[in-house]
Amino acid sequence: MAAKGTEKVKNVVLVGQGGVGKTMLAEAMLHLTGRTTRLGGHAGTKPTLDYDGEEGERGFSISTAIAPIVWEGTRLNVLDAPCYPDFVGDAYAAMSACETAVFVVDAASGPGTITTRLWYAAEDLSLARALFVNRLDRPDADFDVAMAALQERFGTNLGAVTIPMGSGEAFSGIIDVVHMKARHLENGKPVVEDVPAEYADAAEVARAQLTELVVEADDEIMMKYLEGEEVTQEELEGLLAKAIRDRVFVPVFSGSCVREEGVISFMDAAVAWFPTMADFGRIPLVNGEQLDISEDDERPVVFAFKSLNDPQNGRLSFLKVLAGTITPGIELTNARTRKNERLGHLYQMCGKETTDVQSAAAGDIVVVPKLEAMTGDTLSVTGKVEAAEFRFPNSLYRIAIEPDARGTEGKLYAFLEKSADADPTLKVERDEDTGQTVISAIGEAQVSVLLDRLEDRAGITAHTVALKIPYRETIRRVASAQGRHKKQTGGAGQYGDCWLRIEPNPGAGYEFVDEVVGGHIPRGFIPAIDKGVQETMRDGVLAGYPMIDVKVAVYEGSYHPVDSNEMAFKTAARIGFQKAVEQAEPVLLEPMAHLRIT
Structure with missing residues (x-):
């Protein structure tokens, strides 16, 4: 180097x-x-x-x-x-x-x-x-x-x-x-x-304006300048370095x-x-402390400011040395994961071209392959040093991604997760409500590049689809209905009969109550009724969206000593619940979002 x-x-x-x-x-x-x-x-x-x-x-x-x-x-x-x-x-x-x-x-x-x-x-x-x-x-x-x-x-x-x-x-x-x-x-x-x-005139004017600006970096020279003394060439060049460094x-x-x-x-x-x-002089840390900069420090610290998944070289981590000197083979501890990581090779990069280097001192930038470190991680001898975080722009563009071929969903998600690990502006999640794989990015072009890389590097073609809106269903009034299921096929039949009362349960979710007395429905069949109701709520009644905030009570029913079983009562519960919902003024709920204005 x-x-x-x-x-x-x-x-x-x-x-x-x-x-x-x-x-x-x-x-x-x-x-x-x-x-x-x-x-x-x-x-x-x-x-x-x-x-x-x-x-x-x-x-x-x-x-x-x-x-x-x-x-x-x-x-x-x-x-x-x-x-x-x-x-x-x-x-x-x-x-x-x-x-x-x-x-x-x-x-x-x-x-x-x-x-x-x-x-x-x-x-x-x-x-x-x-x-x-x-x-x-x-x-x-x-x-x-x-x-x-x-x-x-x-x-x-x-x-x-x-x-x-x-x-x-x-x-x-x-x-x-x-x-x-x-x-x-x-x-x-x-x-x-x-x-x-x-x-000549334009150059003299520009130099005079420049001098007037940079003398503000040094009080002593500024006073001399204001008193009419000329700023020397040496002073001007020194002022430039100081004024730029001090951001004045x-x-x-x-x-x-x-x-x-x-x-x-x-x-x-x-x-x-x-x-x-x-x-x-010093580097700010997350705990508010400062890290002294020294290449002679025997406790090196590096900061991973970028990660890249390279098709030829695998995972590449771009590191800035904050303190000390690193050499190939050194082991450092990741402050986030608390795991030791070995820096096998140190590269200097020029575009795609890599050159092996034998050391890198404080202030330098090198690239290291095959680290687990993510963008923003700090590695040090102790693992207790963590550089202050910097904020990435918000990823406000959200879209769902589906593979063109069935059976490749797992590989698709793994590739997206790997990409998101390298780029903090990419976020991937499975929406539990809609079942979609959702990508958050800064914009459409970023997703387009991601899909091209998915095809080139993983052999998976995929496309974007609109996000499904996670509507919910609920009811607005009390209603009761009978659910009766009777089926005779020549042998043992199926028989289940239950009366359900449903009512709004705002903010409290789902609640199931057993009010049956006198043994009209054996206790062993009550869980089947509960399960039948929950399955129906999950599938929705009004428009196929999950139902929320409903209290359900089973209060009456009948059974057959031979033909009644759990399946029959679960089916009866579905029938009764659907009939009751139709009478209870079902309504579709739109999702709510919290907006914070800063």
């Missing part, structure tokens, strides 16, 4: 609206650093970071991919998170493992609803934030308009650290206003020049990922200014 330790590793998640070029930014970084020989995802080439075949077919990312970028002696673990609405849960998980969230924004369309949603999620996680205004080479691109929209949406503590030279077809590179240099690519090679005269300033970068313009400046800034995990 090229870089180890908290001071050499920075974790950055790329998020934003779907289709704005997040993956292309990661691909450009891989290409410019020599990790790949071509720019993936451009001019018909397949993206290096398309982990799942479904992504190519659907045209958007489904699962978080990792691009390990080594630049200027630092490794940037760049997590390319899916931000299509149905798969945004993966972005939440990826953010929980990173120190900085970079929001990629289209220069023409500005920030969208998903961008806004994730912006505040990053704020809740206390992440440093940055913005990359992409696609400045497009005809309708306008950096100034995009910048104004971003400041209106997210606040005035946003400042440009690079500005574009031209836009649309005239876009030719960027100006680094921190170092006051023009930067662009020429035949794929970086060129650094003095700022052209036509952009958000840097805004500009560029075109397809043309790879502005990407080198972005990587330089990430190495110089973005925080490491060690910069935050």
